[in-house]
Amino acid sequence: MIPLFSPRLFALWTKEIRALLRDRHGLAALFVMPVIFILVMTMALHDAFMPGASIDVAYAVVDLDNSPQSQALVRRLDKSGSFRRIAVGQSLDAARQGIRENQYALVLALPAKFGERLLAPAGADGQPTEPLTLLVDPTLNPALQLAFRNQTAASLGAIRADELTRRAGKLFGLPVSPTAERDWPDEMVSVAVQNQRSIRPPSSVQQNVPAWLVFAMFFVVIPIASIFIIERQQGTLQRLRAIGLPFGYILAGKLLPFFIVNQLQAVLMVLVGMYIVPMLGGEALQMPAGISLFHWWLVAASVSLAAVAFALLLASLTRTSQQAVVVGGVGNILMGAVGGIMVPKFMMPAAMQRLAEWSPMAWGLDGLHTVMLRQGGFDAILPDLLKLLTFAALSLTAAVWLNRSSQP
């Protein structure tokens, strides 16, 4: 058993901290890189995580009917607010020119007699019904084109229902306002399924702060491996063994300083999410309080143990600092890509989501999200904690075994 406070351990901790403070590249990888990622990705994906937020795609409506019904459709489209409408004249050619000049990406043309034929099924009365026309910029994302079509179809359904209600009211002599527009019950609001109560799905900052924090924690591989390889190559580990310093001390000497580094990263990233992101126009990060904050810290601490143990394993597997930087860096990026750091897991196809289950970064991120978004208690985070701690234990055991077996 290693005594927690001994001159030997204190000397090892001091040495690691001094070595890290003089490693500018290591410090940048641990503290500057994730802050930049959080700021850039949070702002870049600001709208992507917000259901109902306006999509920055403009459209125009050419109303060739100019009836109360066509005007009601335009108001319905405006109400949904997802796409940005730009007012144009009544000329289809001028609207086409607007697309060519990149003023907007979509033009919805409402034909003449649109209002008159609103409730007449095509050809039912022997007369053709002129369709609505959608002019599109061919470079526009097909998913957005489809979204606009669906939104228009939904608005059309709503104004048909309004018109039917109005006419039925007239028929039965009920007092109905000719401009009455109702909120029909088939309108949808996104609600995330929570543990106890319903809250909104993750915002950009709620996705990006924990994601890049987990990613940054795993970057301790660079400084840990650099120092460890220097120690091995220069015979320092041999010298320490010759003076009777057990290998357990050397591991413990690395675990605590980098665990503290990980905790500092967590504090910094959370502060960036809470105070810097709002200054740049983003939403402030809401941190859990009370026992939930402790659960959040348990996940962060487990991620840290997994990251430091994994770093020691990589340092034991690689022979040179260059190898460690390449293997560690690329390995982290792959774990991040697979584990929902760069692309959120819920945006991935099912097969990729299953693959993500194998990434330790995904376990950490899931655990943090369980606390932050689903108000999960200890039971809810326990599976992720166990996975992370098992991964840490296996990595540490493999590192010790590799170091023992490499002795002559």
Next chain:
Amino acid sequence: MTLSISGVSHTYRGAREAALNDVSLTIPAGGVFGLLGPNGAGKTTLISLICGLIEPDQGHITLDDEPLPLVRAADPARIALVPQDYAFYPMLSVSENLRFFGGALGLSGARLRQRCDAAIAFTRLEQVTGKLAEALSGGLRRRLNLAIGLLGEPRLLLLDEPTVGVDPQSRHFLLDAIAGLPASGTTVIYTSHYMEEVEAICQRLAILDQGKVLAAGALNELLDSDEQTLELRLDRPLPEILVSKYHAVQSGALDFQLFLPFTAALPELLAELAAAGCEIRHLSLGRQNLEQVFMRLTRRSLRD
């Protein structure tokens, strides 16, 4: 404090030949004991066995009749290693390195400060204590390597090629410093393939080659031998018949070392050279140096 090595053998994992083969040596307390041999002779392996980095496959090592693992367990600082590599942290300063290794030895507080100051003073590193180790010259790095080894006031100090890659001035300083260590009660085992260094500071030595001890004893005893080494420089190559008769080793373009069974054999050799038409440009016969002893024992040059 006598170190006894009895019948020690060691073969590295995956190696076909033994790095050390049935080595027995007795290293008495005090003084500087030299381990001389070419690269790959087994010097570093023997040092690694003594400081416990590897275990012998056969044989045992005792210090004052106590098995070495027990000695190390009781007092890890009693035996110190100064490895061939610069075994310290390049990103730390001289004093930070000393404080770290002192702390790793379990020293703290006033005792740690006192041992660091003593090591700095002994190796004359006072002017560079704040300098990062990576910014030191080769000679100063060797001094720092030695200073770290002295932190625990070891009774037995193992120096593995401590002067490799240093300038002549630093080499001179290091040799003087090492030669002075026995006065403070430290026994030094000094490995080198520089025979002049071993000859200059070691009172006793062992010559190793291919994992075996070829000779061991006091320096004077090893240098004194009935068999005489004759150094010759000729105007032409030595005839083959004389090469095999006198076990000659070529040490230069036309330089040869010949082994005479006794001094009286010299006139006969001179007559044979004259008969072969060889003109002598230089001839030297007298007390051997370690290079010649090594050649006599192995029929090879130490630097081969």
